[in-house]
Amino acid sequence: MSLGTVASLISNGYNVRLVQFEKEEGVPFDASGWLVIAVEGMPIFHVSPDDLDSSGLEDIVEVLSKNNEECGVKWQGTNKVGEFTALLRGSLEPGLDLVAIAKEHS
Numbered sequence: 441m442s443l444g445t446v447a448s449l450i451s452n453g454y455n456v457r458l459v460q461f462e463k464e465e466g467v468p469f470d471a472s473g474w475l476v477i478a479v480e481g482m483p484i485f486h487v488s489p490d491d492l493d494s495s496g497l498e499d500i501v502e503v504l505s506k507n508n509e510e511c512g513v514k515w516q517g518t519n520k521v522g523e524f525t526a527l528l529r530g531s532l533e534p535g536l537d538l539v540a541i542a543k544e545h546s
Contacts, residue, residue, distance in 0.1 A: 522546030
């Protein structure tokens with residue numbers, strides 16, 4: 441259901457990025473090859489290469505050295521409830537602070 445909000449988020453002017461990290465710090469698994477969908481800098485979804493063949497996405501996926509402030513994608517201390525609330529609100533209305541909404545509802 442969350443993925444269904446991506447088109448509306450883009451249409452409403454929010455920053456949606458598809459990224460892969462060469463090395464993702466702080467995750468308890470090997471994240472190489474995982475696709476991350478980041479909305480307003482929040483890494484919302486981690487998609488395993490076993491779940492989605494992303495070989496045809498090379499033109500739209502950014503490869504980043506690691507997740508940190510400099511690359512603009514960093515976990516904001518939110519949870520899935522807060523993130524989903526932010527995605528729903530953002531899919532309906534442009535110009536909201538989605539990170540603040542996600543934090544408020546996490």
